Structures are given as structure tokens and as C-alpha cells.
Amino acid sequence: MHTRRLSPIDRILAGLNNALRTVAAPSGAGARPNPAADIAAEPLESHEQLHAAGLMRVNHAGEVAAQALYQGHASFARNTDVEQQMQAAANEEFDHLAWCEQRLNELDAKPSKLSPLWYGGAFAIGAASSLIGDKWSLGFIAETENQVCEHLDRHLDDLPENDARSRAIVRQMRDEEAEHGKNAVTAGAAPLPEAIKRLMRMTARVMTTTAYRL
Numbered sequence: 001m002h003t004r005r006l007s008p009i010d011r012i013l014a015g016l017n018n019a020l021r022t023v024a025a026p027s028g029a030g031a032r033p034n035p036a037a038d039i040a041a042e043p044l045e046s047h048e049q050l051h052a053a054g055l056m057r058v059n060h061a062g063e064v065a066a067q068a069l070y071q072g073h074a075s076f077a078r079n080t081d082v083e084q085q086m087q088a089a090a091n092e093e094f095d096h097l098a099w100c101e102q103r104l105n106e107l108d109a110k111p112s113k114l115s116p117l118w119y120g121g122a123f124a125i126g127a128a129s130s131l132i133g134d135k136w137s138l139g140f141i142a143e144t145e146n147q148v149c150e151h152l153d154r155h156l157d158d159l160p161e162n163d164a165r166s167r168a169i170v171r172q173m174r175d176e177e178a179e180h181g182k183n184a185v186t187a188g189a190a191p192l193p194e195a196i197k198r199l200m201r202m203t204a205r206v207m208t209t210t211a212y213r214l
Contacts, residue, residue: 030094030095030097030098030099031091031094031095032095034098034099034102034169035099035168035169035171035172036099036103036164036165036166036168036169039164039165039168040164041106041165042162042163042164043162044160044162044163045160048160048162048163049107049108051158051159051160052107052159052160052163052166053104053107053108053109054109054212054213055155055158055159055166055212056100056103056104056107056109056166056169057104057109057110057111057112057211057212058112058155058207058208058211058212059096059100059152059155059169059170059173060097060100060101060104060111060112060211061111061112061114061115061118061207061208061211062148062151062207062208062211063093063094063096063097063100063173064097064111064112064115064118064119064122065118065119065121065122065207066090066093066096066097066122066148067090067093067094067097067119067122068118068119068120068121068122068123068126069122069123069125069126069141069144070086070087070089070090070093070126070141071086071090071123071126072122072123072124072125072126072127072128072129072130073086073126073127073129073130073137073140073141074086074087074090074130075126075127075130076127076130076131076137078133078134079134081187082134082137082138082187085183085184085187086141089141089180089183092176092180096169096173096176099169099172099173100169103165103166103169106165112210112211112214113214114210114211114214118207118211125140126140134188135188135189135190136190136192138184138185138187138188138189138190139184139189139190139191139192140192141180141181141184141189142181142184142185142189143192143196143197143200144181144200145177145178145180145181145184146181147197147200147201147204148174148177149174149177149178149181151204151208152170152173152174152177153174155170156170156171156174
């Protein structure tokens, strides 16, 4: 079936709608079931709950940035297949956002107060890399997802042992982020220079450190 390519105005309106539903409105239930839906909640000590909430706030902030990143890439993608791949990944990332928000609610915690900043910065980065060319845009996606998987693996090690609900969410997120990275490589991602990779890690460290508390 033929898929209509969005006009520049369509893309702008779609981007504004995505920004509003990501930052300004509750994410809702997500299109797919929460991976923690059938897992009983175990009681957590107060310090464990605060730590789990901080980690899930970081993950939620990461998903806010992921929405913006994919929307930024898709907005200026030259190839229709690449654009559709970005949109499909963004849809899965929105489920991640919803699951993290649900878990934050269960932990009596709020998302990062700096969500508009995370969204705006990530959208600008995604759009800029997309303007350079699809292979570099895909390379940025591949490296981002690689670093995100490393980050989520650390969270699986760091979450309280009895927080099975958070673990189930993070585990599925990690598996799907890895798939997004592989898809970007298959689609023709160009390897990024080491200096860019280091800068990406430094930027991610600032966001994760800040979002843990704010």
C-alpha cells in the first residue's frame, strides 16, 4: 500500500502535536501492554523507592529526548523509507515513555521538570544531523541506541533487586532500543567520529545526572 509523503507543513504540525503530547500531557497507557502489567508489586524500603524513582525519572527523560530525536530526524529525512523507519521507532519509543510514566506514578514520583529542555535540545540535534544527510542521521541513531543500551544495562544492575516491575520495563526497553540501533545500521548508518561519540556521552551524562533529581 502506498504511503503518502508528508509535506513540510504536515511535518511541522505533526512535530508540534508530538511535542505537546510528549511534554505537556500525560502519556496514557501506550499502544502495547505494559511489560510489568502481570508482575506483582513488591514493597520497597523508602530509600529503595526514592532510588528507583530517580532511575525511572532518568529513563522517562531519555524517552522524552528519544521522541524529539526521532521526530527531528524524520522531519528532514530525504528518503521515504528512512522517514518511515524513524516514525515507526518513535511509536515504540512512545510506549516506553508511557510505561516509565506509569511506573513513576506507582512510585509516587513525577517526571523531570526539565522535560521541555530535553525535548527541545534533542529535536535540534536530530534535525541538524538529518540535514547533513540520511546516512549520518542513521549513524547518530545507531550510536545513540548503543549508548542507551549501555545505560539501561547499568540501570538493570542498579535497580533494587525486588523492584521487578521497573526491571521488566527497562529490560523490554533495552531490547527494543538494541533493535532500533540494528535497524539503523542495516539502513546504511555511517560510523560517527570518536570525538562525536565522546561528546554524546558527556551530554548524556549531564542529562542523566540532572534528571535523577529534577
